[in-house]
Amino acid sequence: MNPAFETHLQEVHNHYQSGDAFLGLRRLTDCAFETQDPEVFRKTIALYEWLETNTNADNQEVLLKVGHLLETIRNAGLKTEHKENAKILSVQKVTKTYLKSGFKIKDLNFELNERQITGLVGENGNGKTTLLRLLAAELKPDNGIINYSFAKDTADQYDLKTKLIYIEQRIPRWYGTLMDNLHFVLPYYDIKGEEGHLWADMMIARLGLRPYRHLTWNRISSGYRTRFELAKTLLRKPKILLLDEPLANLDILSQQTILQDLKFMANSITAPFGMILSSQHIYEVEKVSDTIIFIKNGEPQYQTNTTEHTPTATNELIVELETSATREALAAAFNTIGVTKIQYNGGVFLLHFPATVSVSLLLDTMAKNNIAPNYFRNISNSSRRFFIN
Structure with missing residues (x-):
């Protein structure tokens, strides 16, 4: 059994056990595709048809049918494998x-x-x-x-x-x-x-x-x-x-x-x-x-995106913040931790800090100064920062 394939089958089981049936069904279908087996395909489509006509089926009955199909998929296995990322x-x-x-x-x-x-x-x-x-x-x-x-x-x-x-x-x-x-x-x-x-x-x-x-x-x-x-x-x-x-x-x-x-x-x-x-x-x-x-x-x-620091990564902390607080209130609060620039585009503030300032320190400062965020995002390593003037 291919280890990655076995992991995917276990993930499907876990999704259903956790109540994430929508994701579980999609991943179950992916596993069926991997077999390239017509009989597995027939049984997968049969499960879809059963779910469509039994919308009020209890969870245990669904789990039983999913379990049977997972076992069929496991037994069918993979006809081919493509391991390298060429x-x-x-x-x-x-x-x-x-x-x-x-x-x-x-x-x-x-x-x-x-x-x-x-x-x-x-x-x-x-x-x-x-x-x-x-x-x-x-x-x-x-x-x-x-x-x-x-x-x-x-x-x-x-x-x-x-x-x-x-x-x-x-x-x-x-x-x-x-x-x-x-x-x-x-x-x-x-x-x-x-x-x-x-x-x-x-x-x-x-x-x-x-x-x-x-x-x-x-x-x-x-x-x-x-x-x-x-x-x-x-x-x-x-x-x-x-x-x-x-x-x-x-x-x-x-x-x-x-x-x-x-x-x-x-x-x-x-x-x-x-x-x-x-x-x-x-x-x-x-x-x-x-x-x-x-x-x-x-x-x-x-x-x-797979590494925290990249050749194009910024050497500062940049966050987007939507809040009812005024620019003056933000400046008064964040001057204590070294804010270097505050920009406002009419809806969201862009706040710039030295790279030594952590997100946790920033959030702690907001809490101490009663600055309630409606929206907050760290864009320091996001391509969103390229759009800043």
């Missing part, structure tokens, strides 16, 4: 200039591995979409090299784009019901017959689309259209997934769920992939990203 993308000294506007994106140098997520942030018009289109081979760089390790011939667009998939913010319209449309495209991905339909049913279930599978384009919200596009994409088992503003049409809960789900899927034992996504939702992206690329006027700055 490098799948290399970008070296890439530049691109638009002659008419003079806008230039330059000095792009980074890599992407399997199971790695890179977040792309920056204000509108600073080059995020241009970078994604360069990576998607829709634009050619003026200089530099973009290398895809999984493509034998990058000049062969079909060979490349079979595993390099770019989802734009505006989803193209499709016709017929959601499920009919998905079944229609399956043969193009070499997913055929009953087994192909099982893969489609599993992906629809995994992305929360079962209640909408018989609806048409006009009857589905833009957020669920995005999920459907992801379902089509993930059935192709991509090596690189490029997403342009995937959170734009989702509510806050759906944003957190879909990002976490994509992270789970990118870290698959049997079919891992790397992902680059652009978004204005900085904090949500930072929660799931291993690396952040901040672009301003076409120039990138890089930040690694």
